[in-house]
Amino acid sequence: MASANRTSRLAFAAVASLGIVVAGLSGCASRRTDAASAAPTKPSPEAGGVVASTEPALPTEPPAGHTASTIAVSDLSRVERDLRRRALIEVRVDARDASGAPARLGGAMRIVVQAPGAVPESQTFDLALRTQRQSDERYDPILLQYVMRIEPVWSTEPARGSTIEVRASLALASGSTLEAVGNIEW
Numbered sequence: 001m002a003s004a005n006r007t008s009r010l011a012f013a014a015v016a017s018l019g020i021v022v023a024g025l026s027g028c029a030s031r032r033t034d035a036a037s038a039a040p041t042k043p044s045p046e047a048g049g050v051v052a053s054t055e056p057a058l059p060t061e062p063p064a065g066h067t068a069s070t071i072a073v074s075d076l077s078r079v080e081r082d083l084r085r086r087a088l089i090e091v092r093v094d095a096r097d098a099s100g101a102p103a104r105l106g107g108a109m110r111i112v113v114q115a116p117g118a119v120p121e122s123q124t125f126d127l128a129l130r131t132q133r134q135s136d137e138r139y140d141p142i143l144l145q146y147v148m149r150i151e152p153v154w155s156t157e158p159a160r161g162s163t164i165e166v167r168a169s170l171a172l173a174s175g176s177t178l179e180a181v182g183n184i185e186w
Helices: 002-028 132-137
Strands: 070-073 078-082 085-096 107-114 122-129 145-150 163-171 177-185
Touching (some): 078 177, 085 163, 085 177, 122 132
Parallel strands (some): 070 177
Antiparallel strands (some): 085 145, 107 163
16 A cells, blocks of 8 residues: 555656646747737728837837748739638748848837728838847748738628739838839639
8 A cells, every 4th residue: 555655646746746847948949930920900090101110129028030032922822712801912022131131120010901992092101120030920831931911901801713912111210211013813
């Protein structure tokens, strides 16, 4: 009987120790976010040519590292349709440095969607990539792209199969801007 109690206590201690180790390891691991499942951004009020910040950067947050010299709207950009909500546009942006290697973005991103025949025909979306956290939340580490999920609000949607134009511009802290244009089938 004493041997069974001792074995039982040892087994319990081993399981408890394993639970503490697993809890400690999971707390130490950096939390990865899936950029393709981030909450979509709603249209911004028209603000002219100035890119407005959608989320103020906290002074305690490190700024996003910016190494890109060019950006491009990826051919992997697409429209997502779901029966429970409006259609979303997943704008994927490739960032490249001077040598053509994948690069990181930091700044204020503005996406403008032009949809002939839709009402309104143009919508603007502002997304902050100023902090490391903001940049990481929109970065796909597998495809090395930035994913900007936007949710247009139209009173009249574009015709199915029509082409919508997507303009991406990134305002950098230096005052310069990177721009790209692409098309997506609605």
